[in-house]
Amino acid sequence: MLTTKQKTLRKFWYAVMPVHRLNDGPKPFRLLGEDIVLFLDAAGRPAALKDRCCHRTAKLSKGWCEKGTLVCGYHGWAYDRGGEVVKVPQVSSEPVESGFSTPAYHCEERYGYAWVALEDPIQPIFEIPEENDPGFRRIFQFYDEWKTAPLRMMENSFDNAHFSFVHRATFGQPDQPKPQRYDIAETDYGFYAASTVEVKNPPEAHRVTGTSDPVTSRKMVNHWYLPFSRRMDMEYPSGLRHIIINCATPIDDGRIQLMQLLYRNDTEKDCPTQILIDWDWKITFEDKEVLESTDPDATIDISRKVEAHMASDRPGIIMRRRLLELLRAHGEDEVTDARA
Ligand code: FES
Numbered sequence: 001m002l003t004t005k006q007k008t009l010r011k012f013w014y015a016v017m018p019v020h021r022l023n024d025g026p027k028p029f030r031l032l033g034e035d036i037v038l039f040l041d042a043a044g045r046p047a048a049l050k051d052r053c054c055h056r057t058a059k060l061s062k063g064w065c066e067k068g069t070l071v072c073g074y075h076g077w078a079y080d081r082g083g084e085v086v087k088v089p090q091v092s093s094e095p096v097e098s099g100f101s102t103p104a105y106h107c108e109e110r111y112g113y114a115w116v117a118l119e120d121p122i123q124p125i126f127e128i129p130e131e132n133d134p135g136f137r138r139i140f141q142f143y144d145e146w147k148t149a150p151l152r153m154m155e156n157s158f159d160n161a162h163f164s165f166v167h168r169a170t171f172g173q174p175d176q177p178k179p180q181r182y183d184i185a186e187t188d189y190g191f192y193a194a195s196t197v198e199v200k201n202p203p204e205a206h207r208v209t210g211t212s213d214p215v216t217s218r219k220m221v222n223h224w225y226l227p228f229s230r231r232m233d234m235e236y237p238s239g240l241r242h243i244i245i246n247c248a249t250p251i252d253d254g255r256i257q258l259m260q261l262l263y264r265n266d267t268e269k270d271c272p273t274q275i276l277i278d279w280d281w282k283i284t285f286e287d288k289e290v291l292e293s294t295d296p297d298a299t300i301d302i303s304r305k306v307e308a309h310m311a312s313d314r315p316g317i318i319m320r321r322r323l324l325e326l327l328r329a330h331g332e333d334e335v336t337d338a339r340a
């Protein structure tokens with residue numbers, strides 16, 4: 001699937017950038033192959049416009065912010081969050097109704113990120129109940145570019161068969177390659193998948209899992225949100241919850257911006273943030289290395305019977321089917337690279 005070619009994907013929200021990155025001025029981002037610029041308006045809310053001035057095409061991200069408007073660095077035309085040119089300094093130092101504009105996109109702040117939808121979204125941004133639960137803390141973990149496709153990353157997120165191999169140096173058990181099955185229920189937003197897996201618990205993970213047993217278990221209730229987000233909700237026997245939120249935001253074909261948030265029902269004293277970042281990064285980097293070695297566009301053959309296939313591929317097969325159904329419901333066919 002070439003994400004930049006599937007117009008339906010423009011109708012979803014994507015976590016694009018941590019909002020705090022906008023404090024010192026506008027920043028560029030490429031979303032689904034489209035160059036956009038993000039900035040903060042007068043109320044401190046993030047806004048997103050096409051990164052191209054309607055005067056002489058300069059990149060607006062090279063400009064700066066003034067009183068909640070985005071000023072083009074070439075001749076100083078100023079844009080509001082709706083993309084209207086509200087000041088042309090060569091004509092007047094006062095705000096004007098110029099009649100000129102550049103395209104504006106839906107943009108909202110949620111969970112510390114600026115989220116953007118290039119066209120009217122067909123689903124709201126998914127809820128994270130722990131965001132407003134005082135028993136949980138939110139930890140900003142990673143914001144990292146990966147050379148892979150978002151569907152590849154999503155398949156991997158629900159693939160229990162890779163633990164013993166990709167994660168053999170961290171939590172995977174090399175001598176137990178048979179994966180646990182998921183109980184999967186499809187929903188309007190995607191699906192949820194529940195499973196309990198046994199994992200290695202080396203000393204550097206003890207404060208993360210809340211136990212010093214050499215092997216422990218994770219009760220997982222995970223969710224997939226169309227098209228490229230997931231929630232991995234893990235509960236350890238200690239009662240600790242370790243909830244990872246990932247968005248595989250498509251930059252262009254074969255590149256994603258991976259965002260990872262973590263919610264935990266403990267305190268900094270129980271487990272310092274840096275330990276949580278270091279341990280999860282070690283695991284996530286194992287995934288990154290293998291995913292960047294895969295073909296971003298190759299398809300899972302959904303014509304194969306699931307029963308005859310590895311059961312652990314089932315979540316990925318459902319994802320692919322749901323994405324194809326979504327495209328077709330919007331009058332699109334899948335576009336793939338001819339090599340795949
Ligand atoms: S190109 Fe932006 S103001 Fe002229």
Ligand SMILES: [Fe+2]
Pocket residue numbers: 156162166167287
């Ligand atoms: Fe993994």
